[in-house]
Amino acid sequence: NSSSGFNFGEIGQYVNNTKPGSTMQFLNLTINNNKTLKNCTSSANRSTSYTYAYCDNAIYKDCIMNGGVVVYGNATFNNCSVNESDSNRYCVFLDNQYGGRENDYTISNCLFDSSSSAYGCVKVADDANENATLIVKESVFNNVVNKAAVYVNGTTSVIATANTFINCKAGEIIAKGDKCTLNGAPCPTS
Numbered sequence: 001n002s003s004s005g006f007n008f009g010e011i012g013q014y015v016n017n018t019k020p021g022s023t024m025q026f027l028n029l030t031i032n033n034n035k036t037l038k039n040c041t042s043s044a045n046r047s048t049s050y051t052y053a054y055c056d057n058a059i060y061k062d063c064i065m066n067g068g069v070v071v072y073g074n075a076t077f078n079n080c081s082v083n084e085s086d087s088n089r090y091c092v093f094l095d096n097q098y099g100g101r102e103n104d105y106t107i108s109n110c111l112f113d114s115s116s117s118a119y120g121c122v123k124v125a126d127d128a129n130e131n132a133t134l135i136v137k138e139s140v141f142n143n144v145v146n147k148a149a150v151y152v153n154g155t156t157s158v159i160a161t162a163n164t165f166i167n168c169k170a171g172e173i174i175a176k177g178d179k180c181t182l183n184g185a186p187c188p189t190s
Helices: none
Strands: 002-004 007-009 023-026 028-031 053-059 064-066 069-078 081-083 090-095 103-106 112-113 120-125 133-137 140-144 149-151 156-163 164-168 173-176
Touching: 081 090, 090 112, 120 133, 120 140, 133 164, 149 156, 156 173
Parallel strands: 002 023, 007 028, 023 053, 028 064, 053 069, 064 081, 069 090, 069 103, 081 112, 090 120, 103 133, 112 140, 120 149, 133 156, 140 164, 149 173
Antiparallel strands: none
8 A cells, every 4th residue: 555645634533444464655745743632542551642554564664753652563664754742652662562573674765753742753663572683874963952862672673874863862762671772782781
């Protein structure tokens, strides 16, 4: 499935449910998540203030995402702009906790803009220690003050190259615990 050139507005709980083995492509989309729907819960007990992608492979290319995004399964973000102004949210939440498998995440040539109240830009939640891999390259991270720009946990391997961090007072890449590796060495820990 793929979509291109559309502007989705007011999708406070928009959920993509797809069959196993499926790939969803989001090409040249503007996603405006205004977070107005508060009376629903997700199967993963995450906040409904995120926009969700439930599929084995989610590909975002040339997208603008105004509001937080949660992805289950493998994820690729290429040349995207993501911002999160809401409190206690991340721009992108990569949830490996409920995947039950090793997931791969790639972020390249993206712009992340947080706010003074948001948690941060990117989180990998590998609470079940499924061995997630995160590649972050040639991306810009702005205005992260509450958490690190990239925050990971579990058995996550991180490869980060040629990124720019602006006003990231809480750090650039931080791990919860000591299982994360950054380019083969232990990640800095919180």
